[in-house]
Amino acid sequence: MAKIVYGFGSSHGPLLATPPERWDLRAADDRKNPEHPFRGRIYTFPELVEARRGEKDFERESSLEVRQKNFERNHRAMDRLAEKTAEVDPDIIVVVGDDQHEWFHNDIQPSFTVYCGEQVINAAIDPEILKTKSAGIALAMSASHPPQDQAYPVPAGLATAIIEQAVADEFDVAVSMEQRANARGIIGVGHAVGFVYRRIVQDRPVPVVPILLNTYFRPNRPTAKRCYQFGQSIGRAIAGWNGANAGKRVAVCASGGISHFVVDEDFDTRMLAAIRNRDTKTIFAEPENMFLSGTSETKNWITVAGILSATDLQMNLIDYVPSCRSEAGTGCGMAFATWE
Ligand SMILES: [Fe+2]
Numbered sequence: 001m002a003k004i005v006y007g008f009g010s011s012h013g014p015l016l017a018t019p020p021e022r023w024d025l026r027a028a029d030d031r032k033n034p035e036h037p038f039r040g041r042i043y044t045f046p047e048l049v050e051a052r053r054g055e056k057d058f059e060r061e062s063s064l065e066v067r068q069k070n071f072e073r074n075h076r077a078m079d080r081l082a083e084k085t086a087e088v089d090p091d092i093i094v095v096v097g098d099d100q101h102e103w104f105h106n107d108i109q110p111s112f113t114v115y116c117g118e119q120v121i122n123a124a125i126d127p128e129i130l131k132t133k134s135a136g137i138a139l140a141m142s143a144s145h146p147p148q149d150q151a152y153p154v155p156a157g158l159a160t161a162i163i164e165q166a167v168a169d170e171f172d173v174a175v176s177m178e179q180r181a182n183a184r185g186i187i188g189v190g191h192a193v194g195f196v197y198r199r200i201v202q203d204r205p206v207p208v209v210p211i212l213l214n215t216y217f218r219p220n221r222p223t224a225k226r227c228y229q230f231g232q233s234i235g236r237a238i239a240g241w242n243g244a245n246a247g248k249r250v251a252v253c254a255s256g257g258i259s260h261f262v263v264d265e266d267f268d269t270r271m272l273a274a275i276r277n278r279d280t281k282t283i284f285a286e287p288e289n290m291f292l293s294g295t296s297e298t299k300n301w302i303t304v305a306g307i308l309s310a311t312d313l314q315m316n317l318i319d320y321v322p323s324c325r326s327e328a329g330t331g332c333g334m335a336f337a338t339w340e
Contacts, residue, residue, distance in 0.1 A: 002158065002241040002248045004311050006088045007339030008081055009254035009301050012195035013294065013332035014136060015323050016074055017143030020067035023325040025136030027062070030261060030330040037292035038262040048262065048328040061324040062331070070323040070334075077319040077336035082200050084338055090251035092155050092207045094162075094234065096303045097192020097255040098215040098296070103180045110174030111222045112230055114166070115189075115210040116159030117177050122150045122197055123188025144194035146203055149186075153207045157243035158250070162209065165237035171230055192255040192300070200253075213303065215296035224291060225284045227299045231306020239310065252339075254304035256297030260332035263322045264295070268333040271298055275305045276315040276337075294332065301335075313339035 015023055030036070036043045043051060052058065060066060104110065125145045130138050166173040180187040188194065193210045197203065211234065214221055222230070238250050258268040267290060274282035283302055291298060317337045324331040 001246055002238050002250050004235065004238055004252060004308065004313065005249045006090055006251040007253070007304060007308050007313055008085060008200070008251065009304060009335060009337045010078065010081055010196060010200055011258065011332060011334040011336065012144070012191060012256050013260055013334065014140035015325060015332055016078070016334065017140040018136065020064060020071045022139060023067055025134070025139060027326040027330065029134050029136055030326050030328065036262050036328070036330070037289070037295070039264065040287060040289045045328055052329050056329065058324055058327050058329040061329065062326050067323070067325070070321050073319055073321045074323065074334050077321070078199055080318050081336050081338065082202055085200055085251070088251060090206065091248040092158060092209065093201065093251045093253055094209045094211060094238065094307070095193045095196055095253045095255055096211045096213065096300045097190065098300060099190050099192070099212040100216055102190030103176070103187060103212070104214070109214050109217050109220065111214050111220050112166070112171060113174040113176055113212040114159055114163050115154065115176045115212070116156050116163065117154055117179055118156065119151045119153050120179060120189045120193070120208060120210055121186055122146055122152070122194045123186060124148050126184065128184060144191040144198055145188065146198060149188070150203055152197065152205050154209060155207045155245060157245055158238070158241055159209045161241045161243065162211070162234050162237040165240070166230070166233050169233040169236070171233060196253055196255050213299060215291070215299045221296065222299070223288055224286060224299055224302050227303040228280060228283060228306035231303040232309055235307040235310050238307070252304050252307050254301040256300050257295065258298055258301070258333040258335045260294035261330050263324055263329050263331045263333045265322050265333060267295070268320060268322070268335065271301070272317060272320060272335060275301055276317065278305070278309060308339050315339050
């Protein structure tokens with residue numbers, strides 16, 4: 001049987017790869033965005049500034065001085081995660097992330113997908129895709145994409161065991177056996193896996209099982225409870241995996257989150273504590289309209305909490321850094337954690 005020996009979680013937002021003096025590029029996107037979800041309501045940017053007056057001094061929080069400090073803290077935390085992950089040296093990493101119109105578009109958007117091809121490629125930046133991104137996003141793309149295409153093996157036996165366990169547990173899971181391609185060639189694995197493999201795993205060819213959730217797009221986003229239960233199913237599959245590679249040491253990774261693009265420290269603190277304390281009551285009581293936009297990626301962490309629920313690994317928060325880029329408190333609540 002395989003054993004889950006380690007877990008880790010890392011935010012993957014664009015600010016992590018954007019020099020602080022250029023965070024304004026992303027703040028400019030925020031100002032143009034007419035729909036900022038925040039605590040169950042939708043705000044324009046000026047409405048958000050008004051609504052949050054008195055909550056915190058976001059002018060100060062988004063000043064260059066504070067940005068610089070936050071940027072450095074984020075990188076120290078990611079360095080620590082990278083070191084720890086190298087030290088544990090797992091045989092396989094199961095990465096739980098979300099697809100943001102990378103492999104799946106409006107033609108099909110599965111709630112849960114397990115990828116089980118022979119390998120997965122993190123592709124170099126596609127100049128055609130680069131052209132479609134805002135300046136702030138384009139600048140950060142090198143954080144998820146290697147200079148040249150990088151291939152990672154996928155342990156098909158474990159991926160298949162996860163799929164079969166999901167079916168046995170009555171999850172109608174989507175399966176992808178072949179990496180998507182377009183006229184220009186293969187479409188690289190999405191940012192959720194790409195970022196973790198580039199920044200934390202540092203491009204080492206550690207075998208990976210990519211698991212992709214639709215956290216973002218209406219109308220078939222799985223609920224937090226369903227994500228947790230799906231995670232429990234994945235955990236059972238790993239623990240019961242008896243294939244040729246049984247005995248493997250498996251790590252599990254949550255990619256993304258926590259609150260963005262409106263930073264909500266209350267939500268982040270509540271969710272991180274609930275995940276650490278295995279407090280499913282709090283997780284399941286959170287209204288679904290709190291998990292919108294980038295904040296929906298919290299469900300990647302909740303899925304990992306489900307995977308790890310039957311282990312005795314304990315979550316250790318390396319750092320939580322509310323990283324603001326505007327006077328409306330937009331940015332990203334960055335979290336970095338291990339389960340050991
Ligand atoms: Fe993301």
